[in-house]
Amino acid sequence: MTPDEPAAPPAPAVTPLVTRLTLARQIRESLVVRIVSGEIQPGERLVETRIAAMYGTSQAPVREALRELEAMRMVETRPRRGTFVRHFVQQTLRESYVVRAALEETATRLAMLAGTMPLPALRAEVKAMRAAARAGDAAAAARASVAFHRHIVDAAHNELLKLSWEALQIEARTSVTMVAAEVKLKDIARDHAELLRSIEDGELETACKHARDHQWHYADLPHDAHGRARRQVS
Known part of the structure; x- marks a missing residue:
């Protein structure tokens, strides 16, 4: 740089925003678990100041977390009254998996037809899920599961499909499912390994x-995607 050249502007400070968003996600995940487990009951009011005090933070990340929960239809905001836990959390969870099934079937089809399926990345995520199962690390298993499916959605190269998939708040709903359905970590790894094998085999319709x-398995409906009645377990 010569004496006449202006100094480069300083890089923007991104740490506070990143920290806030990370904290908001942590609060959201914690609230999801507490709602699904029944610790926070349907109809209960979520008070920003109380939640902020509980997590030792300001109200900003709490407000962000509650906005995301509202987008997931787990809570509702009533004018001049506050934010309350919805009564039909399980129904919205079922609905989200039906929609997700359609999106991921389409993403799988597009990626396989285009030859863009990232097999090495999928294998790495299955390996990570197996390691998480051995370690009993539910958070790591959930991250690897979400990453596995995101690789497929990204490989479809369809921005509208990707936006629709992201709008389902996949990370949070995965956490909800793991709590609500008491999913075993070894089953997560096994199911994804089976899905990967069907993709590797190259049979388009079978993989889709x-x-x-x-x-659809997680939609918890009385019938499967093909209209067959599911056997009820007493």
């Missing part, structure tokens, strides 16, 4: 069916 059924 597996991608759809993989999500």
Whole structure:
């Protein structure tokens, strides 16, 4: 730089925003677990100041977390009254998996037809899920599961599909499912390994069916994606 050249502007400070968003996500995940487990009951009011005090933070990340929960339809904001836990959390969870099944079936089809399926990345995520299962690390298993499916959605190269998929708040709903359905970590690894094998085999319709059924399983409906009645376990 010569004496006549202006100094480069300083890089923007991003740490506070990143920290706030990370904290908001942590609060959101914690609230999701508490709602699904029944610790926070349907109809209960969520008070920003109390939650902020509980987590030792300001109200900004709490407000962000509550906005995300509202987008997931787990809570509702009533004018001049506050934010309350919705009564039909399980219903919205089922609905989200039906929609996700359709999106991921389409993403699988597009990626396989285009030859863009990132097999090494998928194998790495299955390996990570197996390691998480051995370590009993539910958070790591959830991260690897979400990453596995995001690789497929990204490989479809369809921005509208990707935006629709992201709008389902996949990370949070995965946490909800793991609590609500008491999913075993070894089963998560096994199910994804089976899905990966169907993709590796290259049979388009089989892989697409597996991608759809993989999500529909968690919809917890009395019938499967093909209209067959599910056997009820007493």
